[in-house]
Structure formats: structure tokens, C-alpha cells
Amino acid sequence: MQPRLNIVIVGGGTAGWMCAAALAHDLKADRPEGLCNVRLIESDEIGTVGVGEATLPHIKDFNDHLGLNEAEFMRRTRATFKLGIEFADWGRKGGSYIHPFGDFGHAINGAEFVQYWSRARDLGETASIEAYSYAVQAARHHRFDFPSEDPASIKSTYAYAYHFDASLYAAFLREFAEARGVRRTQGRVVEARQSPESGDIAALVLQSGEEVAGDLFIDCSGFRALLIGQTLKSEWQDWTPWLPCDRAVAVACDSDAPPTPYTQSIALEEGWRWRIPLQHRVGNGYVFASRFLSEEAATERLLGLLEGRAQGAPRLLRFGAGRRLQSWRGNCIAMGLASGFLEPLESTSIYLIQVAITHLLQLLPKPGHPFRPDTRLTAEYNRRVDLEYDRVRDFLILHYHANAREDGALWRHTREMDVPDSLLEKMEQFRSRGYIHRYREGLFSPASWLAVFMGQDVAPRGHDRLADLLPEAQLIERLSGMRRRIAANVEDMPRHDAFIRGYCASTAPENAA
């Protein structure tokens, strides 16, 4: 038998159980030939953050990789489908655009679609860029179907994610992980013992007095950042000058409306409101900047906007945008809220947990006595995770910065502030000729940037010469053909609510919280 790595996870929120499930599955924790033993410690007394209901399409890959049955997962977590996010009143009041999980049109003769769209606009064509996105049209018509696997089909040009109850998802993964050898301990960690030589964590002391030793410690303790922050003092990089929202008030409510296949993000005076439809309720929250709006005023505003009876009392969450300078330090790796926080504007937190797990699995250190991870692995992990956070940060800042709203100090501040050079360059590239650099690592795709640029009136001033090669009549005909094809196919799709009823209806009692 080969030596096994003893991995201890602190925290049983979404991060802790996603990590436990993936490690147990991939490293075969329940088999004699497995590479690790996994133990997870969580405290019922402390509990979890209890929000986080909207996801990105990558979550499907995560679930598929574990072999979860999609319909069962959706029933158990009371999930709905998500084709993108509608941003209402962002950019300017009265405006609405959808950031879809899918493409806009397709490249022609080596030039990107936006180049043709831009030329057609200069020729007087008035159709919005949204008319060329299958995902946007399906979302706007409240339709859903699985994408086609045939790359020639227009129905292959989108992906989907889910809205789900995050606590039920953690419970589902817990069941999965425990069945695959993860040992769970309920108890509060009161001390982390460090090795006097290396400074690494040697063992955790629980309130019961029990000591839990390990090789590798994964800090999923949420905003407390028990190990990475409190014990190892990995510095926090503060991004609140760019992303000043630092509070959210959240409450679920009843709804009679059929669930929309998209998340809604509606800009308000000093922040924005989310609306996330599940099968049995709608999740609502108001994310705001406390320097511009009081907690009481935000709570009152949110309650006044609910479409149905509130399910329970509103919950207030305090946070700050930023990330750890080192998410992996010594023998401790932080994931989830312990590693960084970016407001849920683009539903990226669960994605960031997922990529952290993937990078850890790829860079998993070998066991040894005494155990000491290779610092080159640690540096590579931190490089990858930093890049992911930094890219999401720039994308979020764009939403705030490119605004023409006149109501509220938040909008004035974010419009006038200096933004990171990496974002400035991206905006300039797009403004000049509609160029969007395609990343090899990390979020977001050019189609995502395109959606937000156009949605928030950051428009290209010119187009590629290549797009001039297509004769004008052909250009207009091709574009209208694309629009017609999308509209006709969308009309044939099932309604989202009917699709859910047939595929994964939850048997949860009405209005169950």
C-alpha cells in the first residue's frame, strides 16, 4: 500500500463539502489503494453562511464528474435552470440586458461576429445584439431545453447552470462524501497547533479536547478564515476601493410566478438586488454600500420590493471584497469565503471553489515524514487562484464603472473612480475596434465581456476591415437569417416551468424554507 495523505477540512459549508466530495471521489478515500484519508470538522453551533444559490455552467461539470444524477440533484436541491443573468437598470435606468451562457452569432470568414454586427449597425441595422443569442432569446421567452451535442446545430451555442438551495446542496454532497469514506466530526475548533520548526499546522484542538493531526489542512471556515487568516496570517488584499458594496440583506419569499430560467440583478440607488427563483420560493437580496446607505434603510427597501410573503426574517451579511495574498501557505489551503470574497453579481463564488479544488487535485503534494509541500507547487497554485480572482474582479468592476446613473453616491463614485489598468486596457481595446482578448485561463469568455460591454453602452467605434469584404446585401441577409433561425427554434422549445415539472419536480411542501 502506498502512503496516504491525511487531509483535514475545517468547515461544512458549500466549500467544505464540495472539497470533501471531490477529494474522496478522485483520490479514492474509501479504497485500500486510495491516496488520502479525509476528515471534515464542522460546528453546528457556528453554522454556515447559508446563501449562494446562483451558479455558473461549470457546476454541471463538477456534478457530472462526481457521477451525480442531474434530475435527482435538482429534485433534492429544489433547483431550476439558469441560462444567464438579466441586468436591469444597470448602465442606465430603464435599460435591461442579459449576460447569457452562450455565444452571440458566429464568426464569418475569420472575423468575429461583433465586427459584422458593428458594420451592420453603421449601415442602419437596428436589431440589438441580443437577437443573435440563442440563450438570451430562450431566457427572454422563458423557455428551456438541453443544448444539442451537434456542433452544427444552433442549439449547441449555449450552456446552462442552476439556481439551487445551497444548504440542500451541501447536505447532498455530505451524503455522497460520507458514503465514500469521509469522516465527519461535529465540533468547534478552538486552537490550531503549529510546528515550532516550520510554522505549519500540526494539529487542531477541538472544544471537546480532542486533537486532530493531519498533513494537509483545508480551511473552509468561511469569513472567519480560522487557519489561513487567524493562525497563519496570510495577508488580505482589500478591493473595496473598487467594489465598495460591503453588506447584503437576504430573505426568501413566496411567489406565484413561474420560475424564470435566469437570475435577475436589478440596480438600485446604492447597490443592487438579486432575484433567484427556485422551485418552491424566490431568493432575494439587496447588496449595498454601507457608507452610502444604512442597514435599516436597505432592509426596509428590500422588504418593500418583495413579490410575496417573506419566508422568515431578513438576514444581514457583512463582508468586504478582496482575496488572500496567499490562499495556500505552508500546509494550509483556503477555499471559499476563507480565501476571498467577490460580491455575487456574477455568481462566481461556487465556481471559485470548484477551480480551487481542481488546482489542488492537479498539484497535490506527496506524503512524507515530516510532511512539507513543495513550495513550487504552492506558488503555482497561488498563481492560478490569484489569476481567477483578479479576472472576476475586473469583470465586476466593469458593471459599476460603465454607468450613466444619476441617482446615488455609489454610482457617481464608481463611474469616476480609477479602475485597474488591466480593465482600462480591455475597455479601450473594445471601444476602438470591438476587440476582446480570449483568456487561456480563467473567466470570462469574450461573449460574456461582449454582453456586458454592449449592455452598459461601451460600444465599438469601428470594425475590422475583414468585415467589409462581405457585400452589404449579403451581410444584411445573413444577419436576418440568423435572427430568424434563433426565433423559430426558440418558439419550439418547452416552457421552463413545464420542463422542470416533467424532469425534476421537487416534492418539497409548498413554501418550505
Ligand SMILES: Cc1cc2nc3c(=O)[nH]c(=O)nc-3n(C[C@H](O)[C@H](O)[C@H](O)COP(=O)(O)OP(=O)(O)OC[C@H]3O[C@@H](n4cnc5c(N)ncnc54)[C@H](O)[C@@H]3O)c2cc1C
Ligand atoms: C450575500 C451573499 C450572496 C451570495 N450569493 C452567491 C451566489 O449566488 N452564488 C455563489 O456562487 N456564491 C454566492 N455567495 C458565496 C457563497 O455563499 C459561498 O461561497 C459559499 O457558501 C461557500 O461558503 P463557505 O463554505 O466558504 O463558508 P460557510 O458557509 O460560512 O461555512 C463555514 C463553515 O466553517 C465552519 N466553522 C467556522 N469556524 C469553525 C470552527 N471554529 N470550528 C469548526 N467549524 C467552524 C462552520 O460551521 C461552517 O460549517 C454569496 C455570498 C454572500 C455573502
